[in-house]
Amino acid sequence: MTVVAALALALLGSAAAIVLFRLFRGPTNLDRIVAAEILMVIVIAGIATESAWQRTATNLPLLLILGLVGFVGGVAVTRFMSRDADDLDVEEGAARPVHPTAPVGDPTDSREPSDPTEPEASR
Numbered sequence: 001m002t003v004v005a006a007l008a009l010a011l012l013g014s015a016a017a018i019v020l021f022r023l024f025r026g027p028t029n030l031d032r033i034v035a036a037e038i039l040m041v042i043v044i045a046g047i048a049t050e051s052a053w054q055r056t057a058t059n060l061p062l063l064l065i066l067g068l069v070g071f072v073g074g075v076a077v078t079r080f081m082s083r084d085a086d087d088l089d090v091e092e093g094a095a096r097p098v099h100p101t102a103p104v105g106d107p108t109d110s111r112e113p114s115d116p117t118e119p120e121a122s123r
Contacts, residue, residue, distance in 0.1 A: 040070035
């Protein structure tokens with residue numbers, strides 16, 4: 001068991017080094033968010049491996065809290081970063097606020113939407 005745990009911790013350490021490179025290097029914020037989430041999973045796996053190696057269940061509450069914090073933190077950061085992109089519509093050149101229930105489509109299109117029950121030939 002000692003060899004397996006040592007090998008698992010070594011592999012987790014090398015994975016953490018690769019993820020830390022991506023976390024600091026970027027190039028986008030999305031890459032950094034994904035790297036932080038993966039690093040949280042690696043930390044959880046390392047704690048779980050150490051707990052299995054010591055044959056103790058005292059770290060289970062810590063693992064549960066880390067899992068919840070990692071999930072909620074990732075969702076919160078992603079929502080915060082996507083908020084600016086959702087609030088503005090920049091396709092037309094001038095930014096305008098978009099209501100969440102606004103119809104999707106070209107606002108300059110004056111044609112009426114076609115009736116889906118109408119036969120194709122009569123359109």
